[in-house]
Amino acid sequence: MTLDKKQINGLMQLIGLTRDSEINxxxxxxxxxxxxxxxxxxxxFPESLEKVEHHLSICRECCEEYRLLIQALKTMDEDEPDPSPPRL
Ligand SMILES: [Zn+2]
Known part of the structure; x- marks a missing residue:
């Protein structure tokens, strides 16, 4: 048997609905x-952040947001080296 377009869409929706772990x-x-x-x-990463990782892999906007954030954090590190030894 072959699936028509309507059935395929139905299946896709079903798959979409079962992925309840996705975040917006x-x-x-x-x-x-x-x-x-x-x-x-x-x-x-804890489980909650694995969802972020997954979202970044599918969402271009958040991925860009993340890239900028990483850049900003790295720049901060370089501009302000901590003169005191790391506290343990
Ligand atoms: Zn997003």
């Missing part, structure tokens, strides 16, 4: 600073 742009932007800091620190 607002949620992504709320978490993006934490995500960027962890990325720069080389830390692993």
């Amino acid at each position: 742009c607002d949620q992504c932007l709320n978490l993006i600073a934490e995500f960027a800091e962890r990325e720069l620190a080389g830390k692993s």
Whole structure:
């Protein structure tokens, strides 16, 4: 049997609905600073931030937002080297 366009659309919707772990742009932007800091620190991401990672892979706008944030954070690091030794 072959699927017609309507059936395919129905299936696509079904798949879309089951992906309830996806976040929207607002949620992504709320978490993006934490995500960027962890990325720069080389830390692993908790589950909540994995959603951010996924969103960045599919959303061009948030990806751009993230890129700028990373750049800003790196620039801050370079411009203001911390003279005191890191506190442990
Ligand atoms: Zn987005």
